[in-house]
Amino acid sequence: MEKKIFNPLDWLEQPNQQQINTEPQKVEANTDAAEVEKIIQQIEAKQIDIATAYSDWRDIGFAFADAFGESGRDYFHRISKFYADYSATECDTQYTNCLKANGHGVTLKTFFFHAKQAGVNIAVTPQYTEQEKVQLPTFPESIYPQLPEFLQKVVKIASFNEERDILLLGTIVSLSACFQKLYGIYDGKKVFSNLYIFITAQASAGKGRLVHCKQLVKPIHKHLREQAKLMKQQHELEMMEYNEKKGKDASAEKPNKPPEKMLFIPANNSTTGVFQLLFDNEGRGLMFETEGDTLAQAFKTDYGNYSDGFRKAFHHETISYYRRTDREYVDIESPCLSGMFTGTPKQVSALIPNAENGLFSRFIFYFMNIQPVWKNVFANSSDNGLDDYFDQLGNDFFGLYQTLMANPEIQFCLTTEQQEQFNTFFEQIQNTYLSLQGLDYMATIRRLGLIAFRIAMILSALRIMEHGDLPERIICEERDFQTTLEMVRVLVKHASKVFSELPQDAPMPKRKNQKERYLDALPASFNRQEYLRIAASMSIPDKTAEGYITDFCKRGLIHREKQDHYLNPNAKETQDLREIKKG
Template sequence: MQKKTFNPLDWMENPTQQQQLTEQNLPPVTDNNSDVEKIIKNIEANQIDIAPNYNDWINIGFAFADEFGETGRNLFHRVSQYYSGYNSKECDKQFDNCLRSKGQGVSLKSFFFLAKQAGVSIATQSHNPRPFSLANRKQKNGVEQESSHPEEQPREVMPTFPKSIYPELPEFLQQVVAIATSDEEKDILLLGSLVAISACLPKVYGIYDGKKVFSNLFLFVTAQASAGKGRMVHCRQLVNPIHKELREEAKLHKQHYELDLAEYNAKKGKEEGVEKPARPPEKMLFIPANNSSTGAYQLLGDSDGKGLIFETEGDTLAHAFKSDYGNYSDGFRKAFHHETISYYRRTDREFVDIESPCLSTVLSGTPKQVSALIPNAENGLFSRFIFYYMNVNPVWKNVFASTTDNGLDDYFEDLGNQFYELYKLLKNNGEFQFHLTIDQQDQFNKFFEEIQSKYINLQGLDYMATIRRLGLIAYRFCMLFSALRILETGDMTNKLVCEERDFQATLKIIKVLVVHSGKVFSELPAEEQKPSRKNRKEKFLQALPKNFNRQKYLEVAKTLKIPSKTAEGYITSFIKSNLIHREQQDNYINLSIEETEEVKEVKEE
């Protein structure tokens, strides 16, 4: 079958164990079984492909595997056979994957919906009537009647982090999420605060895959408009005191520079050896995303290669990347791995290297804004981001409920001042090296080995970069948790060892994030493969049979609207290039066909 995009619903906590079925313990025929059989007969009668998209097809496989076990295999084949690229072996292989993946909780409702959406009658579901709803009723001649429009597709509910992790988090993070009014809000506050803080631990590092890495992370929280992702803006306040300190430092440098410049101008031409003072760096933590490439790099370099891009509208960065002067996507990707960024400063006519850049990024926006920033799944940006896809809750929120006395701004400002004290402690001491214990290292490797194996099996190699970079993201989470523990313990020893509760919380978070990444991955537009245009000469050669004479090649040329004289010239050039062999007068052999057949034989062997 042709490749389709897959939205993995995998790695949830405590997956249900799938019973192995034999002829002796096959499930009895149930209402669901009977209904599915009737619907499939309708599909077969009309020869309808109800799942042209991979995501829909795979969900049918999950539903049948979960509901019927091995007996669902034949049903899966019967539904799949009307897809234009149907292949029996590949269909079997996919159902094996679905059985191994324990169904992932996809129910038969997905199958019923897809069948109905494709125009297949599902009226056989008499035992499961549609519940009454104002949404599916309409007015006709003043009388309210039930609508005949098909039901809307049930929303896919994305998992949230396990509640069990929150009491185990560092106390500072528990305070951050304490004001949340929903599970999603709690999750995005946790992620937003971790990523904002990741830009402010310049002396905390670890060794990962033999390389020195810091805590910096990239995050994109995505949801439809008004889903509540705006709450994450308060995470900016946690590190705002650091930005203010850097701006005050830059202000003082500028004042000194202006005094020195005035003195230089007064002495210029009057005294020998007077040097013009160098312009001071523009130090800051928050780097504007709406920037030219040179401007972004210069601000990052002025701040010793450290910075945080924090934008509540993800398309701000996307627009910068799409402009000719603002495309710093390459440096942005390099910064994730602390690779050197080089750029040219026109004003000073010099090349500048930013060695070991430490950039963190917090973005939020709609799914379309994700696509604007990351145009396709092959783009290296995708695998560098943590993605969190928020559920939309269609319930009015009590806008007057608050657990704080003076509002959230004051609450987060106080938390920002707490973190600022830790920042100063870390800044004024030496480097802090982070470590996982030997047992944690073993668990870490086994955990990600299993995830990688699952997703290569289910998704293929396209998703491997995401899994591998999630390993580095997990390591950085552990590093951040360990640094925040200093606020509780006061332990300023230069060796940070990850606590087991922080390590286990990280693995539970990653299990959820891999699902969210899969959801975003599945909604990225596939990169269109443009068909290669064959020129007239190529078409002519491929249209020639294996053995032919002049009359035959002129007939072929006529069908392709190639003049006779041109065709004769083509034949002459083909003979010179050993693409055609003239065996004797007016008898030719098309050697390109022989080469094609040889290649095919090698592939088959």
């Protein structure tokens, strides 16, 4: 059998198997391992730290765990030990966490990328891009035949995996704004199906297909605008009658302006403008923006109120605002807002500058991989392209919308077995990502549970188009429940990727207390008279200073060499002497 000659470039050209199979890749001895060994030897010779950021270090751990399993632990230690604060225990813990993740979409090409960036010769000089560092998984092929027929029709026009995924997600989120009579009970609260999503990718990655998702709900928007037009005409007639009576009939009342009925609420709007339109539409609407800058710019002009409204709407919490024109205080009770946004990775950070305010955790994120393959732009050839196709699908969904609106509310429920599996599933995910991302990521996991519940609700409601039944309660079918969990397994990895790339706030400098300042003031060598003199200069009583010195000695911060003679190994003079000796 001919021995395989390994080339790191293969890792860039081959499709990412992690997208299909989450089991660690088995690597032949003397091929991948030999090449990694060669590169690590160069790192050791140069004594360089190739992962200065935590996220880069963690991803290299994922790469070794994916390729080598437990045998990659030694590699991880060898590339980590040139970090100034290297700890063997911390390194072991991190690698164990990487193994427990059981596949995270990170492969060996991540290691090659960072090695090359650090100046290591990896034998080839491909042009790496940020997108090529990590190939994130797509939804499993197995879920698509299990989808409701309506969704299968939507995604069948996709030409590659990512396009199919974003069409599915974009459709689910767009439809989530239209199930006004559908609800479920989650954590003791009545919740509706509304969702937010941000699909992020570099320019020309293929996210333009999402415009078709807007066509699916456009008939509903058109229907509401026609209602608004009729109400406006009626208002004009009432105004004519009022103007005729004005001055003649003291009881004549000026008619109120009719509400602006619509489904699509423009994001390029002031906070008050958005709230006014939500109020006019009984607290419901859909923001659909294919350029993340549009919403990000609106956030910049009035970030606090805009972000606050988004966060409250996700949980249907009352939004209050003041209308200056009418001098009126308004409450929007139980708002139900959905949001479909796309943009580049930089636009995510412009919209959500950090994860602390809770807006990040309310979004579904999907990070598209760039496909370096030319797409057949004539594959879907017809007289009017795909517009007619999606217009027809939109009309089909409008029929379901009208049926639901003409009937009482329907409650969505999981079975007892599904509830138990749901809790176990998210408990496992929470434990995994607490170790990977820390407490800051917990809110994302917990709200992802609510997002999953809403996705299952929408899949179940679309089954009505197939069987035509309108029960008082919809029990989730097992295929829809399992499809939802499979989607979440992928979405949690995409959210983790975006979360890792959010800019980190600079930590506030900690003000040292009196005891810390006293320790800093002690010289490299001193006696009792000296430390009492320093204490007096800092207005520290003698008794207190003596207590500090005793405590410092117990903790090993200073050393008592002999009677009335102390050494401070952390003093600046000591450090200077060490540097002189090294020189």
